[in-house]
Amino acid sequence: MAFLEVKGLVKKFGGLTAIGGVDLSVEEHEIVSVIGPNGAGKTTIFNCICGLFPITEGTIIFNGTVLTGPNKRPLKTHEIAKLGVGRTFQIVKPLKELSVLENVMVGTFANTDSMRDARHEAERIIKWIGLGPWKDKLARELTLSGRKRLEVARSLATKPRMILLDEVMAGLNPTEVEEMMDLIRRMRDEFGITAVCGVEHVMRVVMNLSTRIIVLNYGKKIAEGTPKEIIDNPIVISAYLGEPMN
Amino acid sequence: METFIQTFITGILTGGLYALIGIGLNMVFGVMRVVNFAHGALVMVGMYLTWLAFSFLGIDPFVSLFITLPVMFVFGIVLQRVFIAPLLKAPEFNQILLTEGLGIILVNVALLLFSGNYQLVNPSGPLYDDVLRLGGVVLDYKRLVAFFIALILTGALFWFLSRTDIGKSMRATAQDREAARLMGINVRRVSELAMGIGVAMAGAAGTLLTPIYQRVEPFIGAPFTLRAFVVIVLGGLGSITGATVGGILLGLVEAFAGAYNPTFLGGAGAAPIYGFLIFLAVLLFKPSGLFGGSRL
Amino acid sequence: MAYMEFGPAARARRRRGYVLSAIIVFALAVLPIVLVEVQGRRANSTLALLISMITAAGLGTAWNILGGYAGQLSLGHVAFYGLGAYASGLLIEKLGVTSWLGLLVGPLIGGLVALGIGWITFRLRGPYFTLSTIAIAEIIFLLSKTLEPITGGSSGLSWDLNQSRFWPRDPQWLFGPTPGRVPYYWIALAITVIAVIISWKIAHNKLGFYLRAIREDQDTAATIGINNTRMKLTALVISAMLVALIGAFRANFEGAIAPDTVLVRSKSLEIVLFAIIGGMGTVWGPVIGGVLLTLVGEALRGIGEANQLVYGVLLVLVIFFLPGGLLGGAKTLLARLTTRRANQTNQPAALREA
Numbered sequence: 001m002a003f004l005e006v007k008g009l010v011k012k013f014g015g016l017t018a019i020g021g022v023d024l025s026v027e028e029h030e031i032v033s034v035i036g037p038n039g040a041g042k043t044t045i046f047n048c049i050c051g052l053f054p055i056t057e058g059t060i061i062f063n064g065t066v067l068t069g070p071n072k073r074p075l076k077t078h079e080i081a082k083l084g085v086g087r088t089f090q091i092v093k094p095l096k097e098l099s100v101l102e103n104v105m106v107g108t109f110a111n112t113d114s115m116r117d118a119r120h121e122a123e124r125i126i127k128w129i130g131l132g133p134w135k136d137k138l139a140r141e142l143t144l145s146g147r148k149r150l151e152v153a154r155s156l157a158t159k160p161r162m163i164l165l166d167e168v169m170a171g172l173n174p175t176e177v178e179e180m181m182d183l184i185r186r187m188r189d190e191f192g193i194t195a196v197c198g199v200e201h202v203m204r205v206v207m208n209l210s211t212r213i214i215v216l217n218y219g220k221k222i223a224e225g226t227p228k229e230i231i232d233n234p235i236v237i238s239a240y241l242g243e244p245m246n
Numbered sequence: 247m248e249t250f251i252q253t254f255i256t257g258i259l260t261g262g263l264y265a266l267i268g269i270g271l272n273m274v275f276g277v278m279r280v281v282n283f284a285h286g287a288l289v290m291v292g293m294y295l296t297w298l299a300f301s302f303l304g305i306d307p308f309v310s311l312f313i314t315l316p317v318m319f320v321f322g323i324v325l326q327r328v329f330i331a332p333l334l335k336a337p338e339f340n341q342i343l344l345t346e347g348l349g350i351i352l353v354n355v356a357l358l359l360f361s362g363n364y365q366l367v368n369p370s371g372p373l374y375d376d377v378l379r380l381g382g383v384v385l386d387y388k389r390l391v392a393f394f395i396a397l398i399l400t401g402a403l404f405w406f407l408s409r410t411d412i413g414k415s416m417r418a419t420a421q422d423r424e425a426a427r428l429m430g431i432n433v434r435r436v437s438e439l440a441m442g443i444g445v446a447m448a449g450a451a452g453t454l455l456t457p458i459y460q461r462v463e464p465f466i467g468a469p470f471t472l473r474a475f476v477v478i479v480l481g482g483l484g485s486i487t488g489a490t491v492g493g494i495l496l497g498l499v500e501a502f503a504g505a506y507n508p509t510f511l512g513g514a515g516a517a518p519i520y521g522f523l524i525f526l527a528v529l530l531f532k533p534s535g536l537f538g539g540s541r542l
Numbered sequence: 543m544a545y546m547e548f549g550p551a552a553r554a555r556r557r558r559g560y561v562l563s564a565i566i567v568f569a570l571a572v573l574p575i576v577l578v579e580v581q582g583r584r585a586n587s588t589l590a591l592l593i594s595m596i597t598a599a600g601l602g603t604a605w606n607i608l609g610g611y612a613g614q615l616s617l618g619h620v621a622f623y624g625l626g627a628y629a630s631g632l633l634i635e636k637l638g639v640t641s642w643l644g645l646l647v648g649p650l651i652g653g654l655v656a657l658g659i660g661w662i663t664f665r666l667r668g669p670y671f672t673l674s675t676i677a678i679a680e681i682i683f684l685l686s687k688t689l690e691p692i693t694g695g696s697s698g699l700s701w702d703l704n705q706s707r708f709w710p711r712d713p714q715w716l717f718g719p720t721p722g723r724v725p726y727y728w729i730a731l732a733i734t735v736i737a738v739i740i741s742w743k744i745a746h747n748k749l750g751f752y753l754r755a756i757r758e759d760q761d762t763a764a765t766i767g768i769n770n771t772r773m774k775l776t777a778l779v780i781s782a783m784l785v786a787l788i789g790a791f792r793a794n795f796e797g798a799i800a801p802d803t804v805l806v807r808s809k810s811l812e813i814v815l816f817a818i819i820g821g822m823g824t825v826w827g828p829v830i831g832g833v834l835l836t837l838v839g840e841a842l843r844g845i846g847e848a849n850q851l852v853y854g855v856l857l858v859l860v861i862f863f864l865p866g867g868l869l870g871g872a873k874t875l876l877a878r879l880t881t882r883r884a885n886q887t888n889q890p891a892a893l894r895e896a
Contacts, residue, residue: 052761077764087765095758101548106755109748110767118748119548136547158767281669332862338668339615343818344861346617346811350854358851468807472680475673519684522677529670530662 001064003028003194004049004162009058011041011048011219018044020219021058026162029188031195033206036216042198043090045216046164050087051077063161082110086160088151090167090198094139100126101135103150107157122157129153129183145176152183162194163187169202177202181209207231215239248382253505254498255385261497262393263451267470268477268489269400270447276484277420277440280330281342284349285474288445290467292318292452294356297365297462306369307457308391314453315446322445326438334437349471356464364461374457392454399450403443404486416440420484448474469518476525496521567735574724589723593730593795595836597788600734602816602828603741604784609814610823611750612777613757615672618679619813621659622652622782624686624805626789631699631799632692641701644790652786653779660775667760676807683805698800726795733791734829737784742825744780753777757823785813808850815853819860821869830869 002025011019019041026032034042047053049060051067051074059069065083068074075083095103104122112118126135129149134142139150148168155163165184169177181204187193199205206213206227213230215223223236230236267289274282292314299310329348333341368374378385407413419426419436427433451470456462476496481488503517547555573592577585601623608614629651630644663674686693693699744750752773755763760770793799803809812835820831835853842849864871 050765052764076769077761078767078769081765081767089762093759093762095755095762097758098754102751106751106763106768107766109751113748115747118751154766281672329858336861336865337613339613340861340865342615342617342669342672343814343857347854347857347861350811350850351858354851354854472673472676479670479673519681522681525677526662526674529666529674 001061002026003030003063004196005059005061006045006049007059007061009045009048009060010056011044011053012056018219019048022216022219022221024214024221024224026194026196028161028194029192030211031184031188031197031209032212032214033197033199033210034214034216035199035206038200039218040216041219042200042216043166044219046087046166046196046198049080049164050085051075051080081158081160084159084161086155086158086163086193088148088155088163088165088168090170092144092147092151094142094147094150094154096140097138099136099138100131100142100150100153103139104153104157107154110158125153125157129156130179144171145173145179148172148180149183152180152187156187156191156193160193162196164196164198166198167200168197169199169205174204177204181205184209249505251381252383253501255383256389257498257501258494259385259389259393259497260501261494262396262490263454263493264473264477264496265490265493266396266399266447266451266454267474268481268493269403269486270444270451271474272478272484272486272489273416273440273444273447275478277416278330278334278437279338280334281338281345282444283342283346283471284352285448286467286469286471287349287352288318288448288467289452289455289470290356290462290464291321291352292449293456293459293462293466294360294365294452295449296453296456297367300367300369300456301365306371306373307367307453308373308395311395311450311453314449318449319442319446321449322442323438325445326441330441331434331437353464353467360464362464364463366461367456368460369457386458388457392458395454396451399447400486400490403447407486412436412439472525473521476521479525479528496524499524567731570731571728574727578722578724586722589727591836591840593723593727594840595833596727596730596734597792598812598816598832598836599829600730600737600788600832601785601813602820602832603734603737603825604781604788605813606817606822606824606828607741607744607753607784608774608777608781610817610828611744611753611757612774613753614774614777615814616675616778616781617672617807617810617814618675618677619781619785620805620807620810621675621679621682622656622785623789623792623809623813624682624799624801625652625655626786626791627793627799627804628686628693628699629786630790630793631694631701634701634703635694635699636692641703641794644793645787648786648790649783652782652789656779656782657775660771660778664771664774664778676810679805679807679810683801683807686801686805693801696801698798698803700798702797730791730795733787737788738825738829740780740784741828744777745825749773749776754823811853815857817867819856819867821867821873824867824869827867827869831867834868 004024004026006022006024009019009022010017022041022045024034024045034045036042044053048055049062049067054074055068060067061069062080062083062085065075066072067080067083081087095106098106101119101122104125105118108118108121108125112121123135126132129152131146131149131153134146139147142150152163152165152168169180172180184195184197188195197205197210208227210227213223213225213227214221215230215233215236217239222239223230223233225233267285270288271282271285274280274285295314295317296307296310299305299313300307305313325348329344330341333344372387373391374388376387378387378390405413407417415426415431416436416439418429419431419433419440423433426436452467459466473496477489477492479492480495481490481492499520500517503520574585574589577588581588601619605616605619608616626644626648629648630641633639633643633647634641659675659678663671663678666674687696689695744753752763752768755766755768756770756773764770789804793804816832816835817828818831819835820829821827838852839849842852860867866874
């Protein structure tokens with residue numbers, strides 16, 4: 001069984017089928033990119049995995065624990081977070097009126113009750129991720145790149161085994177994208193964190209970072225494979241990429 | 247048996263007016279997602295307008311609808327422009343408190359202007375004095391007339407929202423504000439219109455209720471705010487049909503609770519409790535209302 | 543300026559704060575004795591006003607734990623106040639036990655009811671939560687009027703401590719021979735000091751952090767492992783118990799309770815105003831708000847009905863111009879004036895910590 005196993009996931013909103021039966025699996029220590037045009041269902045799948053959306057059909061298993069499935073009470077979001085699933089959001093949601101340090105502390109409190117420990121751990125992470133100079137600044141004073149990194153830091157603070165990164169590169173300039181990619185690699189190499197990235201069109205990420213790519217369109221998986229396989233896959237090209245990449 | 251029918255019909259007649267109040271709130275809450283805690287106070291304003299027209303201009307309450315509707319409509323737009331629009335992006339928390347504050351201001355201004363004493367509105371004439379007798383059931387004509395006028399207003403609004411372009415724009419804005427804006431809908435104007443209509447409906451309900459209550463005082467609007475929300479929750483947000491049914495349902499519940507006085511809860515005074523209990527129950531078990539529909 | 547500050551400079555500042563607070567509390571404790579010396583008999587009415595100010599500060603502080611920290615707007619908090627008050631009244635009227643026991647029983651009942659209410663309402667978000675608190679408070683209010691045999695109906699209950707079969711009959715027992723209202727003042731002061739300390743502890747510990755996260759965005763909070771419902775319930779229960787405690791105290795102070803004074807909807811709003819006008823989400827804001835608003839209310843008493851109008855206008859003004867309340871406004875002003883200097887002192891401290 002894979003680290004993350006999604007089987008037959010269906011998600012309907014009233015009459016609208018957002019996800020129409022998707023299977024995907026992620027092995028530990030992989031960096032998987034889930035790509036697809038806007039509206040393909042990436043964010044919806046992420047929300048289903050971390051428990052923000054109840055699913056219509058299917059089973060989701062993480063690290064051997066059933067998160068949601070037939071005949072089982074679906075786990076609540078915070079329970080799933082405690083199991084080691086981290087999440088960042090497409091539209092960053094820092095806790096605006098708190099400082100960077102306090103934001104990350106909210107994360108570190110997941111593993112301790114002590115103010116001192118929470119703070120020291122948070123400072124460690126802030127330093128590691130390069131937000132040191134902004135430690136005492138209010139979250140809303142950060143640039144977009146800073147906020148994205150703060151989101152990752154906050155998630156990292158909970159000591160996850162896997163992080164779902166939803167469009168974490170969107171809106172960043174090429175340098176910032178490189179930094180973020182580097183960050184994701186370091187998270188895997190130094191902390192063993194598995195990353196699942198939802199990406200719409202930052203191809204650099206898709207090609208250079210991912211070990212495997214899953215392509216979605218209209219709520220269904222249309223292709224899966226290594227970056228090389230995906231570029232050459234005609235279905236993907238016609239549905240999404242438009243023309244062959246070089 | 248006769249008590250049953252009597253209660254049943256009274257419940258429906260009152261419920262129709264509750265529905266009107268709820269629909270007014272639906273416009274404000276549905277289109278702008280603003281939680282209007284001043285809604286009951288607006289009903290009170292409508293009632294005072296009716297009393298003023300009656301006492302100083304000698305105009306029949308039902309006729310004064312022609313005054314109340316436009317005046318409240320304009321008042322609604324003014325409220326929207328001055329108070330609500332600036333806070334559309336503010337946290338819901340602040341919106342609730344703002345409208346609550348507005349409600350308090352309205353009530354206390356009325357208190358200052360007209361004192362806390364009851365103002366009598368006792369028009370005479372067959373419409374107001376006579377009753378209809380069917381078997382052992384006695385119905386006031388004024389309640390019947392009020393109910394039907396409410397129905398007409400509701401129907402007119404329904405037609406407006408489903409058949410006219412502006413109405414459809416309003417529904418689009420209620421569904422997705424950003425998308426509506428991107429489609430070229432003047433969201434600001436639609437919001438003002440929605441507010442105007444919502445307030446006008448509240449005022450109209452006040453006018454229709456005046457001859458039934460026959461007395462107007464500043465705090466008379468207080469129970470209507472919560473009732474309006476109960477109606478919306480029962481009927482589901484965004485649904486006029488739902489609000490109508492919800493209103494009638496609430497009217498029935500209150501009528502029966504009042505008539506059959508379950509003594510274990512202490513008698514007639516406890517009647518409103520049933521409405522609240524149903525409200526809580528619906529919120530717990532079927533938050534999208536008995537008719538499903540929009541988001542919670 | 544961030545909510546909390548860390549590092550030696552901040553710690554020193556905080557220590558100074560503790561000392562200052564202790565001095566203030568001491569001064570406040572001594573105040574009534576001074577007043578009695580100076581004013582003699584007339585001290586009683588001054589004391590009554592001071593007691594009102596102190597309980598207002600306590601109420602605002604208690605509400606703020608749920609409303610300011612966690613961002614859950616309860617407009618039905620008077621229910622807990624009334625429950626505490628009725629606990630006291632019923633103890634002596636129905637059981638012949640001293641109404642002072644209400645100070646224990648009231649918070650217990652308040653806490654239990656809060657658990658029940660929280661279980662019902664915390665599945666609901668935003669306006670629906672607020673509406674539920676209103677509905678529940680209204681239900682309790684109406685029941686207090688209709689369940690006449692138990693609650694004394696609309697006229698409520700009034701009693702004389704001499705009815706109590708068990709001591710203590712009045713606070714003189716605890717404090718020895720002190721004149722009139724002074725013991726009540728001390729009890730009120732103690733209660734409010736406890737409330738403020740609890741509020742402070744929450745704000746500076748894990749619960750406070752979690753509540754603030756919940757206030758910002760509950761979904762995000764959940765993805766960081768925060769059990770929203772449990773946290774909100776905790777805040778509500780603490781808040782309810784404190785409010786019930788104050789309600790129980792007030793009942794003892796007045797010796798009489800009635801639905802229209804201890805369960806009326808306008809009191810819920812009053813409590814909210816204490817916190818909001820003073821500064822929601824801060825430790826001292828509600829204290830300031832409670833004290834100031836009580837003074838304003840007292841000053842306006844002569845004008846009669848205008849009281850509520852001022853509340854309404856204040857509410858609208860604060861929402862529009864000063865959402866952080868008086869304290870928030872003062873902080874912003876201070877921050878703007880001292881930002882540069884604060885940054886410079888903080889930097890070296892931060893680097894040393896890292």
